[in-house]
Amino acid sequence: MWQTFGFEFVNFYFIPGLVVGCIYALGAIGITLTFGILRFANFAHGEVMMIGAYFTWTVMTLVKNGLGFPIHPLVAAVPAIALAISLFIFVDRYFYKPFRSAPTIRVVMASFGMMLVIRSFVQSVWGPNQLTFVPGIARPNETVKSFTNSFDMMILMPNKHFWIIAGTFVIMLALSWLLTKTKIGKGMRAVSDSPELAKVSGIDVEIIIRATWIVGGFCAVAAGVFLVMDLQMLETTMGFRMLLPMFAAAILGGIGRPFGAVVGGLVIGLAEELSVYPWLGNGPLLSPGYKTGVAFAIMIVMLVLRPSGLFKGRLF
Amino acid sequence: MKTQIAAGLALCLMASAVQADVTIGNPMAQTGPIPDLVAPMVQAVDLAVDHVNSQGGMFAGGERLNIARADTGCDPVAGVDAVTKLINVSMVTGIVGPVCSGATIAQAESVSIPAGVVTLSVSASSPMITNMETGTDLVFRTAASDAYQGVALAELALAKGIKDIAVSYANDDYNAAIAGVFAEAYAKMGGTITANQAHEPNKASYRSEVATLGSGSDNLALFAYYGSSGITIMRNALETDAFSTFIGADGMLAQEVIDQIGAENLDKATFTTSTSDQTASGFNAWKTLADAAGIPAAGPFVPNSYDAAFLMALAIEKAGSADRSLIAGALRAVANAPGETILPGEFAKAKGILAAGGDIHYSGAAGPQDFDANGDVAGYFSANVVKNGVWEGKIIK
Numbered sequence: 031m032w033q034t035f036g037f038e039f040v041n042f043y044f045i046p047g048l049v050v051g052c053i054y055a056l057g058a059i060g061i062t063l064t065f066g067i068l069r070f071a072n073f074a075h076g077e078v079m080m081i082g083a084y085f086t087w088t089v090m091t092l093v094k095n096g097l098g099f100p101i102h103p104l105v106a107a108v109p110a111i112a113l114a115i116s117l118f119i120f121v122d123r124y125f126y127k128p129f130r131s132a133p134t135i136r137v138v139m140a141s142f143g144m145m146l147v148i149r150s151f152v153q154s155v156w157g158p159n160q161l162t163f164v165p166g167i168a169r170p171n172e173t174v175k176s177f178t179n180s181f182d183m184m185i186l187m188p189n190k191h192f193w194i195i196a197g198t199f200v201i202m203l204a205l206s207w208l209l210t211k212t213k214i215g216k217g218m219r220a221v222s223d224s225p226e227l228a229k230v231s232g233i234d235v236e237i238i239i240r241a242t243w244i245v246g247g248f249c250a251v252a253a254g255v256f257l258v259m260d261l262q263m264l265e266t267t268m269g270f271r272m273l274l275p276m277f278a279a280a281i282l283g284g285i286g287r288p289f290g291a292v293v294g295g296l297v298i299g300l301a302e303e304l305s306v307y308p309w310l311g312n313g314p315l316l317s318p319g320y321k322t323g324v325a326f327a328i329m330i331v332m333l334v335l336r337p338s339g340l341f342k343g344r345l346f
Numbered sequence: 347m348k349t350q351i352a353a354g355l356a357l358c359l360m361a362s363a364v365q366a367d368v369t370i371g372n373p374m375a376q377t378g379p380i381p382d383l384v385a386p387m388v389q390a391v392d393l394a395v396d397h398v399n400s401q402g403g404m405f406a407g408g409e410r411l412n413i414a415r416a417d418t419g420c421d422p423v424a425g426v427d428a429v430t431k432l433i434n435v436s437m438v439t440g441i442v443g444p445v446c447s448g449a450t451i452a453q454a455e456s457v458s459i460p461a462g463v464v465t466l467s468v469s470a471s472s473p474m475i476t477n478m479e480t481g482t483d484l485v486f487r488t489a490a491s492d493a494y495q496g497v498a499l500a501e502l503a504l505a506k507g508i509k510d511i512a513v514s515y516a517n518d519d520y521n522a523a524i525a526g527v528f529a530e531a532y533a534k535m536g537g538t539i540t541a542n543q544a545h546e547p548n549k550a551s552y553r554s555e556v557a558t559l560g561s562g563s564d565n566l567a568l569f570a571y572y573g574s575s576g577i578t579i580m581r582n583a584l585e586t587d588a589f590s591t592f593i594g595a596d597g598m599l600a601q602e603v604i605d606q607i608g609a610e611n612l613d614k615a616t617f618t619t620s621t622s623d624q625t626a627s628g629f630n631a632w633k634t635l636a637d638a639a640g641i642p643a644a645g646p647f648v649p650n651s652y653d654a655a656f657l658m659a660l661a662i663e664k665a666g667s668a669d670r671s672l673i674a675g676a677l678r679a680v681a682n683a684p685g686e687t688i689l690p691g692e693f694a695k696a697k698g699i700l701a702a703g704g705d706i707h708y709s710g711a712a713g714p715q716d717f718d719a720n721g722d723v724a725g726y727f728s729a730n731v732v733k734n735g736v737w738e739g740k741i742i743k
Contacts (some may be wrong), residue, residue, distance in 0.1 A: 042557030042586060050550050158377040159602065160573055166608040167584045188585060257550060261578060263606055266377070271548045306554045318555040319517045319544035 041186045043307045044300070049191050049260060051299025052198035056253035057272055058279035058291035059205065060246030066222040066286020066344055067242045070134050071277070073141045074121065075250055076269030077148040078114055082251030083258045083268070084156055085110035087163060103163065104193065107255045115247035117148075122243055145270070152266050161264045168262070194256045201252055202292060205245070209288060214241050222286045222344070275302075275322070278329040284343025293340060298325045367403075367410040368668045370658050371432030373443040373453070374468075378420035379547070379573035382600040384445055387468060387651040388415075389641045391442060394655035394690075397635070401694035404663060406701070411659055414438055418449040420571065422519075425449025429457045439668040440464040440661070442654045445647075446571075447472035447520035454478065454485050464661075464673040468654045469647035471495065471596070471620065472523040476720045483674050488650040488657065488715055489620050490725025492520075495595060496527025498727045498742055499618050500535055503567070503593050506616070510538040512559040512589070514579065515569035516597075517544040524595055525569040532567075547574035552582045560588030568594040577606050584611055596620065599646050599730055599737060612732045619646040621728035621741060622712045631689035632711030644739065649711030652690060657681055657708055657715065659693065664700055682716045683707045 057079060064072045089106040093099070121144055129137040168188035178185040209215035214237075220228040221238045229235055257272065258264050279298045283290025305324045306314040316324070332339065372391055375384045391413065398404065398411045414436035416428035425444050430453075432438045441458055443465075444450045450470035458465045459482055467475070467487040476491055503511060511532065515525035522544065529539050540562030545555050547570065556579060559566065566589040570576035576598045583589040584607070592615040599617045621644065622629040629643075632652060636643035643649065658673075660680040665672035680688075680696075685705030688696045696706050708715060715723050728739035 038557060043554050046551045046553040053550065153377060158381040160382075160577070160606065162606050165606060167581050167611055169585065186586065261550060262581065263577065265573060267548070272550070303551070303554045306558060308558060312561075313541075314543070314554075314558045317544060318552075318558075319546050321549065322546050 036183060039307065041184075043303050045185075045187060045191060047300035047303030048296070049194050049299070050303065051296035052194055053253050053257050053260070053272070053295075054275050054279045054299050055292040055295025056198060056201065056249045056256065057276040058283065058295045059249040059288045060253075061276055062280040062283065062285055062288060062291040062343070063218070063222075063242050063246050065280060067218060067225075068126070068137075068239060070126075070137045070141065073138070073273065074144040074148060075246070076271075076273035076276070077145045077152075078118060078247060078250045078269070079254035079257070079272065080264075080266065080269030081117065081148055081152055081254075082107070082110050082114040082247075083163075083254035083264050084152055084161075085113045086251070086255050087161055087258070087264055090163075103255055103259055104197065107251060110255070111248055111251045114251045115244050118243040118247040119240060122239065149266055149270070156266075158266060162262070163258045163264055164262045166262075190259045190262075194259060197252065197256060201249065205249075205288060208245070214238070218242060218245075275299075275325045278325045281329050281343075282332050282339055284339025284341035286344045287339065287341040290339055290341030290343060298328060301325070301328055367412055368405075368662055369412040369414050369436055369438045370655070370662070371416070371429065371436060371438035371441045371443070372413050372655070373416045373418045373425060373428045373432065373441065373445075373449070375420040375445040375449070376417045378418070378446075379571035380420060380445070380597065380600065381573070382602045383596075383646055386642050386645045386648045387445065389639070390636070390648045390651040391468070391655040393635065393639050393641060394652045394659065397656070397691050398659045398693050402697055404659070405666065411662075413655075418444045418446065418453075420446040420449060422448045422452035425453045426456055429453040433457060433461050433463055438463070439670055440466065440658050440673045442466050442651075442658050443468055445469050446518075447475065447523070448518045450485075450487075451475060451478060451519055459484050461670075463670050464658075464677060466654045466658055466677070468651040469596075469620075470520070472520050473527060474519060474523055476722055479720075483721065486674075486677060486717055486721035488654045488710065488712060488723060489647060490713075490727075491722050492524040492595070493527055494725065495618060495620070495727050496524045497531040499524075499528050499567075499593060499595060500531035500537070502616065502618065502729055502742060503532060503565075504535055504537055506593075508537070508565045508591065508593070510540050510563045511565040511567050511593075512540045512563045513542040513567045513569070514545055514555065514559055515543075516547045516571060516575050518547070518571075521569040521571070521597060525567070528567060528569070545570075545575060545579070547571070549575065549578070552579045553586060555579070556583040556586060556588040560586070564589055565591040565593070568592055568598065570594070571597040572600050572603050577603055580607055580615075590614055593617065596646050601736065604732055604735060604737070609732050609735045615732065617730050617737070618727050618742070619730060619739070620650065620712070620725050621646075621739060622649050623726050624741070626709070626713070628689050628709040628711055628713070631691055635691045636711075643711075653708075653710035653712050653715050656690060656693070657710070660688070660696055660706065660708060663697060664706075678717055680706050681708050 086106045170186035217233045279294035283294030305316045306318045309315045418425035447470040450467045469489045471492045473493040515521045596619040633643040661677040664676040685707035690711045730737040730739040
């Protein structure tokens with residue numbers, strides 16, 4: 031049974047879907063928080079993912095050339111996250127804050143502009159070429175391969191996928207603690223539910239907004255770094271490519287619902303990969319050329335049948 | 347790279363600031379999925395323009411030839427925008443470019459053909475471009491059609507003993523067209539196509555695609571741009587042992603592929619590209635000039651880019667004015683026989699002959715560059731394999 035069905039299904043469809051789903055999930059958290067708390071669709075989110083990965087690459091390269099030893103991308107991501115969050119806060123202070131009380135469309139357009147500015151900035155500093163994150167190819171982890179093989183269910187997973195799935199899990203736990211147990215997290219949920227009510231109950235909305243950028247920026251850079259760990263290369267439009275599925279994940283989970291975004295991301299990642307599994311006969315169920323359409327088909331069905339999303343998010 | 351971009355930006359600014367002389371539009375794909383391939387092509391265009399300006403400039407008055415450059419990002423939509431601006435704002439006499447077939451077809455159909463402006467693409471090789479015009483004669487190219495390259499690739503695969511193959515192609519004008527030509531020729535010559543699927547570019551993972559494709563064969567014919575899906579597919583295929591042998595065409599032929607995947611993993615990868623007949627006098631003249639300028643003379647489509655810019659300048663010189671409607675006829679006159687042979691770099695000589703009322707016949711860096719009725723040229727192809735960490739080409743046709 032495993033040989034005929036499980037082996038291919040798990041290794042070539044389920045695990046890749048899970049990995050992509052984790053990346054969508056982390057990106058969607060930032061989108062859903064900004065959407066819920068600041069009430070606008072932040073188009074520059076994918077670009078922050080991308081520039082965070084470029085910062086990480088730069089830290090890795092500097093350490094390797096300066097100190098002579100390679101460091102793990104997740105270590106290099108720490109200073110990169112700090113830089114990307116500063117960028118987020120800087121952009122908010124000078125480009126989004128002036129539009130805070132203006133109609134939403136203006137700040138959406140401002141974020142669209144920021145998206146192009148950040149991408150062009152990266153292209154002029156780092157160049158439009160792909161950069162290598164980790165050269166070569168990642169073979170499956172031998173220990174896991176032989177261990178699972180002894181149960182007759184061989185699992186092929188390179189180390190990078192363990193890091194991505196475990197990293198997402200840890201970030202999720204930390205986020206859950208932050209949002210339910212800390213004052214700032216409760217404040218974020220309060221502002222998301224009703225900014226006016228939160229304001230009159232003494233919550234400093236500006237501090238909450240800053241916290242939102244910090245949490246969103248952290249998750250965005252984590253998503254960006256996980257994405258380049260998987261792709262092993264960086265490229266200036268990689269954030270933008272991820273933006274639409276991440277929006278789909280945020281809407282699927284319910285706007286303003288971080289855990290919904292996680293579920294949404296995983297559902298969309300898995301649905302994309304599983305839609306091309308040869309469920310009937312030998313050919314893929316759906317031509318892989320139309321894989322991207324699956325995410326949006328799910329999103330549209332969701333918007334029609336249950337516009338508040340799986341977890342009763344905000345309606346606009 | 348940084349300095350090149352800065353220089354490119356500075357050039358764009360200069361070009362738009364000076365409008366009095368002759369201006370040709372040059373939409374390229376400096377960003378997008380193949381920036382590595384395009385950078386030397388841009389240098390080749392600049393070199394041709396330098397040669398024109400240093401050898402007496404345009405017309406009797408020695409007017410300056412300017413380049414108005416734009417970036418299409420290899421994308422049809424951005425290509426239409428870029429060429430619209432070049433034609434309507436920069437008021438260019440002709441278009442040298444774009445790079446990618448999708449951008450070339452889109453801009454020709456919706457912008458340059460309606461405006462009556464000649465497009466002379468530097469590298470668009472889709473067979474669809476051959477018959478895209480009805481009643482006009484405005485689209486030319488200095489790169490050979492993939493109608494030939496796809497067949498050459500099928501012959502090469504069978505000669506290598508590849509009896510069965512899976513085909514995966516990116517869903518765009520260039521890759522879908524060459525994949526179609528290849529699959530048809532390969533099947534006709536007796537090979538077996540085990541699977542033939544389109545893939546969507548720009549995805550983070552292609553593991554499920556390679557899994558379904560890989561069940562029938564160890565060999566993959568991959569038609570993609572390296573930057574948008576090619577490298578990721580090869581990596582996913584090697585990681586899961588789905589495929590061991592790869593063949594494909596120009597879009598994959600970049601040093602980037604070796605740097606990313608590692609030469610040790612690419613011992614069974616062969617990609618074809620348009621190339622020059624390296625024994626021809628045109629190529630030798632070009633090689634001397636390119637070496638002096640530090641441009642890779644035999645790089646994919648680099649000689650074709652030089653030829654396109656140089657031919658456009660010759661055509662405008664022949665037409666005697668920057669009038670757009672005269673360019674197509676003049677282009678055929680300077681590129682095709684009869685006339686005295688002009689080699690790359692010989693602008694002053696050509697100018698002298700044209701001024702005296704004579705005919706010229708350009709023999710280019712990439713080949714003879716004689717346009718047929720459809721504005722296509724014949725070409726040569728090379729098969730490239732990794733040797734000592736770089737791509738090494740051998741001419742096949």
